[in-house]
Amino acid sequence: MLTLGIETSCDETAVALVRDGKLLGEKLATQIDVHALFGGVVPEIASREHLRVLPRLFKELLGEHGVAPEDIDNIAVARGPGLLGSLLVGVSFAKSLSLSTGASLVGVNHLWAHLLAPGLVEELVFPAVGLLVSGGHTHTYRIESPLEFDLLGRTLDDAAGEAFDKVAKVLNFPYPGGRFIDELGREAEPDTKLFPRAFIDNPSLDFSFSGLKTAVANYVNKHQELVFEEMADFAAVSALSGERRENLARVCASFNWSVADTLRIKVERALKTAGPVKSLIVAGGVAANSMIRETMAGVADKKRLRLTLPNLSLCTDNGAMIAYAGHLLSKAGYSHSLDLEAIPRGRVVPLDWTVGKNIIQA
CATH class of the missing domain: 3.30.420.40 (ATPase, nucleotide binding domain)
Known part of the structure; x- marks a missing residue:
């Protein structure tokens, strides 16, 4: 089972591939130099940077590992919490890819993904x-x-x-x-x-x-x-x-x-x-x-x-943690439809997965 992870919740644009729970590869673009001029993250700039680099990172990741979009079984995307504009870039990209390839879509709680990330190495x-x-x-x-x-x-x-x-x-x-x-x-x-x-x-x-x-x-x-x-x-x-x-x-x-x-x-x-x-x-x-x-x-x-x-490389925002969390969700049969919402900081990320034909809501 091949899972693509997409992370755009703040100022890191990242994609990763996890196959059967093991990291296959990842790509990341940081915006540190851009935001350093302002002493912190500027949401509008962050969104535009995600929009600019995400398609390129996706293409490079697949090319480096000989993977075609049609080979992807599951698409996991950070749905929140985070900067709404940034999240929407990743969620929209994930929905489009799911629609065009038929891959299953699953939204990932960014916070939970951080805590699950060490599972990639132990x-x-x-x-x-x-x-x-x-x-x-x-x-x-x-x-x-x-x-x-x-x-x-x-x-x-x-x-x-x-x-x-x-x-x-x-x-x-x-x-x-x-x-x-x-x-x-x-x-x-x-x-x-x-x-x-x-x-x-x-x-x-x-x-x-x-x-x-x-x-x-x-x-x-x-x-x-x-x-x-x-x-x-x-x-x-x-x-x-x-x-x-x-x-x-x-x-x-x-x-x-x-x-x-x-x-x-x-x-x-x-x-x-x-x-x-x-x-x-x-x-x-x-x-x-x-x-x-x-x-x-x-x-x-x-x-x-x-x-x-986690290893230091897994502490900061990254695509590997999203792909791994998505792998675990997909393995359990959880998915989302194309009405998946991005959840900004300050709102609780709902547990609104679909399992088969049943919707879990908590």
């Missing part, structure tokens, strides 16, 4: 607690199977990834700046009293990183020597030295710690709420952060759980 063990940490979402789930996700905690305002992006912007790091915060943070010991751990003084499993973001911004405003006069590039960050580098590294390490320890507290609460589980799955773009990976390893070790972390 066996996923269920039941599990899943932590998704991405640019737009910080969620915890109890995952009973690849098709059964129970939301435990969710983002109330700024997700962890948004906090990283906004703190990086305050410091005038280039977009996306989370990698610079991580790299500099490794050079210093965190001051655990410098910044707050966000939204932990309550029993909630939900996340809110807006207060932490504001605390860092206020600190930086009082210490303008930390801020690059012009938007930094790799060379400028590398050239930074002396006391200024040490102080900036301490700020980055302290911010990293505040995010990571907040996630630790919430995940440990989620593990208590979820009941007996066998593993902890951590995924999403922010799961590439070294301190978060180390902290989650500590949680799993403490709770005697198997820890599943």
Whole structure:
């Protein structure tokens, strides 16, 4: 069974082929350089870039692997949540391809796909607690199977990834700046009293990183020597030295710690709420952060759980995770008709698959 995956939920255009659960190949076009000029993703530009590069990536992927469009059995597409204009480009392309080739169409929850992505390289063990940490979402789930996700905690305002992006912007790091915060943070010991751990003084499993973001911004405003006069590039960050580098590294390490320890507290609460589980799955773009990976390893070790972390290449948005999730859905007999809707961020992705002639709606 050959499944094509299409990902256009934000600023990465990606396609991938999965055959019988194994990755056959993938192509990806990033828009980082385009959006770096604005310090963040501009939705209209993102949509136009997807429209420009998606047909080319699809043609190149099939050509490199000797696959004809008629060979594709299933077409999986990220239907949401994400930027509506960007999602519509991918969904429209998927519908057109399904109509022209007769391949089955299935819409994929982008968030679930992140948490299933490690299944491309290792066996996923269920039941599990899943932590998704991405640019737009910080969620915890109890995952009973690849098709059964129970939301435990969710983002109330700024997700962890948004906090990283906004703190990086305050410091005038280039977009996306989370990698610079991580790299500099490794050079210093965190001051655990410098910044707050966000939204932990309550029993909630939900996340809110807006207060932490504001605390860092206020600190930086009082210490303008930390801020690059012009938007930094790799060379400028590398050239930074002396006391200024040490102080900036301490700020980055302290911010990293505040995010990571907040996630630790919430995940440990989620593990208590979820009941007996066998593993902890951590995924999403922010799961590439070294301190978060180390902290989650500590949680799993403490709770005697198997820890599943994606390879760094599978942390960010990619077509392989969509193709793999689509493969699992199609294998279970799930599909969508051509009235499949794109679901923007802020709306719940419905479970409106068709199985045979029966429609599942939850």
